[in-house]
Amino acid sequence: MNGQASAGDLILQVEHLSMKFGGLVAIGDLSFQAKRGEITALIGPNGAGKTTVFNCITGFYKPTEGMITLSRGDGSTYLLERLPNHEIPARAKVARTFQNIRLFSGMTLLENLLVAQHNKLMKASGYTLLGLFGFPSYRQASAESIDLARHWLEKADLVDRADDPAGDLPYGAQRRLEIARAMCTGPELLCLDEPAAGLNPKESASLNQLLMDIKDNTGTSILLIEHDMSVVMQISDHVVVLEYGRKISDGNPQSVRTDPRVIAAYLGVDDEEVETVLTEVGDEDVIEQLDTGPDSEHGPGSSSSFLAGPVTDTIGHSEGERVTVSKGASKAAQVDARKPAVKPKPAAKKSTSPAKPAAKSSTAKPRGGRK
Numbered sequence: 001m002n003g004q005a006s007a008g009d010l011i012l013q014v015e016h017l018s019m020k021f022g023g024l025v026a027i028g029d030l031s032f033q034a035k036r037g038e039i040t041a042l043i044g045p046n047g048a049g050k051t052t053v054f055n056c057i058t059g060f061y062k063p064t065e066g067m068i069t070l071s072r073g074d075g076s077t078y079l080l081e082r083l084p085n086h087e088i089p090a091r092a093k094v095a096r097t098f099q100n101i102r103l104f105s106g107m108t109l110l111e112n113l114l115v116a117q118h119n120k121l122m123k124a125s126g127y128t129l130l131g132l133f134g135f136p137s138y139r140q141a142s143a144e145s146i147d148l149a150r151h152w153l154e155k156a157d158l159v160d161r162a163d164d165p166a167g168d169l170p171y172g173a174q175r176r177l178e179i180a181r182a183m184c185t186g187p188e189l190l191c192l193d194e195p196a197a198g199l200n201p202k203e204s205a206s207l208n209q210l211l212m213d214i215k216d217n218t219g220t221s222i223l224l225i226e227h228d229m230s231v232v233m234q235i236s237d238h239v240v241v242l243e244y245g246r247k248i249s250d251g252n253p254q255s256v257r258t259d260p261r262v263i264a265a266y267l268g269v270d271d272e273e274v275e276t277v278l279t280e281v282g283d284e285d286v287i288e289q290l291d292t293g294p295d296s297e298h299g300p301g302s303s304s305s306f307l308a309g310p311v312t313d314t315i316g317h318s319e320g321e322r323v324t325v326s327k328g329a330s331k332a333a334q335v336d337a338r339k340p341a342v343k344p345k346p347a348a349k350k351s352t353s354p355a356k357p358a359a360k361s362s363t364a365k366p367r368g369g370r371k
C-alpha cells in the first residue's frame with residue numbers, strides 16, 4: 001500500500017483470505033488494505049479471483065478462511081465474513097455493481113433510484129399501509145429520496161432522461177445509472193465490478209469523471225475491478241494485482257505499472273505485447289522463459305481454473321498448500337525465478353535491441369498453456 005496507513009485511515013482490511021470451490025483455490029491467503037477516501041483497484045488476468053474477492057466482501061460467498069474488516073467513519077467495525085448478507089449494505093454500508101448490468105430496464109431512471117431507497121422509505125412508513133399515507137416521517141423521507149435521486153441523476157449527467165425507461169439508455173449511460181443507484185444507498189465503500197467494460201473512450205472519460213467526483217465530494221471509498229488500464233492508471237490511488245488468487249503486486253499505479261511481475265503476468269496486454277514490454281524492462285532471460293509456455297487463456301475473454309490442463313507446475317498459496325497448474329502458467333512466478341536478472345538496461349541498448357522476433361505470435365507458435 002502507498003505509505004504507512006494507521007488503522008483509522010483504513011476502510012477495508014482483508015487478511016489471509018482464502019476461497020476454495022471443491023479442489024479449486026480461487027483465492028489463496030490474500031491480504032490487502034484499502035484506505036478511506038481512496039480509489040483502490042483490483043486487477044489481474046481473467047480468472048485471477050477478482051470477482052471472488054468482491055463476492056466475499058459483499059457476502060455473496062462466505063470465505064473458506066480469513067477475515068474482512070470494514071471500518072466505518074463513525075468508528076464502528078464489522079467483520080464482513082460473519083455478517084448476514086442483507087446486513088452488509090444496511091449496516092456496513094457496502095454497495096456494489098456487477099459485471100453484467102442489473103437495472104430494472106422497464107422502470108424509469110428515477111424509479112430505479114427510488115427503488116434503491118426502498119428500505120429507508122419503508123422504515124419511515126413504520127412498515128404499515130397507514131404510515132405510507134399518513135406519517136409525516138414518510139412524506140419527508142419520500143421528498144428526501146426524490147431529492148437524492150435527482151442529485152445523482154445530475155451527477156451522472158442523466159437528469160434529462162429521468163422519465164425514460166432505463167433499458168432505453170445507451171450502454172455507458174446504463175453503467176453510470178448503476179453507479180448512481182448504488183450511491184443512493186449512501187455507501188461508505190462502493191465496489192465496482194468492471195464498470196468500464198464495453199465502454200467507448202468518451203463513455204470511459206465520463207465514467208472517470210463520475211468516479212473522481214464521488215471520491216472528491218462524498219468521502220465514499222471505491223474498490224474497483226477493472227481491465228481498462230486507462231481507467232485504472234488515471235484514477236486509482238492504489239492498485240492490488242492478483243494472479244491465480246495470489247497477490248503479486250501492491251502499490252501506487254506507477255510502481256505497479258513498472259513491476260516486472262505484473263508486466264509478465266498481466267497489464268491488460270496480450271502475450272506479444274508482454275514480450276515487448278519485458279524487452280523494454282531489459283530482461284531477455286525472462287522473455288526467453290515466457291517462450292516455454294505462455295497460456296493462451298491468460299488474456300481477456302475467458303476464465304481459467306487452477307486445475308485445468310496438463311499439470312507440471314505448482315503455485316504456493318497458504319502455508320503447506322500448493323496448487324498445480326500447467327507448465328509456465330504463472331508468468332509472475334517465472335519472473336520471480338529469474339529475479340536477480342531483472343534490471344533495467346542502458347537506454348542506448350534498449351533502443352538498438354531489436355524486439356524479440358516478430359515471428360513469435362500467439363498464432364505462429366504452439367502454446368504450452370492450459371487447455
Ligand SMILES: Nc1ncnc2c1ncn2[C@@H]1O[C@H](COP(=O)(O)OP(=O)(O)OP(=O)(O)O)[C@@H](O)[C@H]1O
Binds near residue numbers: 026046049051303
Ligand atoms: N461459484 C464458483 N464455483 C466454482 N468455481 C468458481 C466459482 N466462482 C469462481 N470460480 C472460479 O474461481 C476462479 C476465479 O474466478 P473469478 O471470477 O473470481 O476471476 P476474475 O479474476 O474475476 O476473472 P474475470 O476477470 O474473468 O472476471 C476461476 O477459476 C473461476 O472459474
